[in-house]
Amino acid sequence: MTAEAAIEQVRIVVESDLPDVVAADSLIRWSLTLKPAAPFPPGAAIGLARHWPSDWGSPQFDRPDAADYVTIVAAEGCPTKVEVRRQSSWHPFDHALLIELPDGLTSDLTVTFGAGDSPGHRVQTFVEDASPLSLRLRSRPDGAWHEIERLRTRVIGGPIAGLAVTAPSVIRPGERFSLHILAEDCWGNPASGVDLDLRVPELGLSGRLTSAGGSITRIEATLPAPGVYRLAVEDEAGRWRALSNPIRCDVAPAHRLYWGDIHAQSAIGCGAQSIAGYFRFGRDVAALDFASHQGNCFLVSNPEWTESCEVTRQFNEDGRFVALLGYEWSGTTTVGGDHNVYFPGDDGELRRCSHRHLPDVSDVATDLPHITDLHDHVRGRDLLMQVHVGGRTSNLDWHEPSTERLIEVHSTHATSEWFLHDALARGWKFGVTGGSDGIDGRPGRSRPGRMSVRNLGGGLAALAAPDLSRASVWSHLAARRTYATTGPRILLAFSCGQAGFGDSLRTKTAPSFELDVAGTAPLRSVQIFRGITPVFHAPIQARDPRPSDVLRVAWRGASGFGNWERARMIWDGSLAIQGATIRAVRPYAMDTAAEGVTGWSAQNVSWTSITAGDWDGIELELERTGPVNLRFESGPMAHTFSAAEIEAGASHRLPDPNRELRAEWLPRLPASEDWSGGWTETENLPGEQAYWLRVEQDDGAMAWSSPIYVTVSL
16 A cells, blocks of 8 residues: 655655455554655654554564564664553544654654564454554644544454354244354454354254355244244354354243344444444344444544434334434543433434534534533433443433433443442432443444453343334333343343333232243352342252362452443462362353463463453363362462362452452252242332342353332332
């Protein structure tokens, strides 16, 4: 690529051999040469910046044999001063390499990524049609920065690491449905180089999946009789196999269940991918039923808002995929914090908190700088809002119950059940959702990659509704008929008489609740809460409780309440085993390929791990030679587990910040994936009480129902 630019009478030619197409997480070598038509004056500077979600390798200059080694060669007598930093004023192009030219530049300057003996420059971990690199110039020390070129490269998926199978959660016997199969790489992208013949043994069906078809295929199927199904899909060669989410087949279902991600953003905002690519990924790759795009208001220009309206309209198709128009009001927490705003139709008015990052301020008078201003604006209008723990956590000191109907408890920032507790303690009534708050342009399948600005895999919102139309999705979101998961499509049913998710109920007798859970993995815990107090624990038991030879060591915690940066807790560490020999090690509940085991021997294991309210861990396959004890060492916690503690499955907790460590022998056969039962309140309590369901699976995944709000009239 060759381009020419002129900034403040300084002319420059840019030459680059950045490849047009690269694979996620691959290593590449490339260079960029700047050719000034005339000398740059002393104090000029050059900047190269990646956008906020980018996890391209960070340039380094000290280790020539390591990844991301960069050399900068300028004309003789033209020294350079180099800095890698976050350049917040360039947001969303925050990740910057700055090259100062104290004595100016008389001729060519070449920047080589993956130079010398370096294995190369690491490509970002997520697919993107046009991953951008902004090239900027400051022609004099007191001058302004100007973008002179924007380089782009297409990022495709890496080699296959597994299959993901998605099916509708609720159908009728004999009803035709599509089984959605994705071949994914280790980062959650559609894989490259795929050519598979597939079969569904239980139904006698087959299909074909290729990269030419997007590494996605759909196999049409029906189920013969009522029940809960988990359909296996495998390739003919026997290398790849995966189970679908649970499918409840019912002759007369009370409702259908639809899955969405209503909180993420594209390059319209601080994210990746075009907004069309964003919705296409959610619909076609993540197999979402509904989604919304939520660009930060202070980053969305008027033309981009027009584009948002048009693309949302284009992708909305009742019966196939519901696209909800919206944006994120992104004030700081002190003035209200982030709030998602949704519109019921194809058009809506963008009312920003500020024009902080927008050059066109002609409509700044329309800004609503405080959340109370936004509340005054939306009150009485057919709008919906969602509070969440995002970049600027929603401040629950202010609340508008007529429109603020939803609360997000899990995203790529953190697992934030504390936020629901806060709302319940204040008496606020919300429907519970999960989402991604993703910035990688992958709604429904957002992942933290190399964890540069996110911690966890994204969550999902489940919606109980009669049909997949925009009107139905809208009315049932407003009615709080929702529940949240950390990503898996766990089936929940939770009711009190005729009342279900999000309903309010008045009764003269003690409320009785029915619950039914069908998990995507064996269950660990099923609990009912009254407010923030657990009042019922389902009797979940292993099918064969005798201990196996697999020892799980798991940890969880968050450094604080809030966004990815505040919540992040780094657990890099090691353990030493006595009384056994380690035969194999595998990671447990980790969110990304950037985490995991870094080394192990017969008695020792080391790892890298980040939590943000979720569980991580390792599982050790052991050959016992005596009583087993272990020493755990990590920054947040250190503990020596005795053999008796391990036999008892002991947990150790520390406060401020809350963190937990446990070691346990896994049973020979874990608990079932399914549990159903009931519970009746035993206390007479005045006023309205919020009852809700929390599920934890043995694989670390979780689900939370919206509360049922019950008032007993004595």
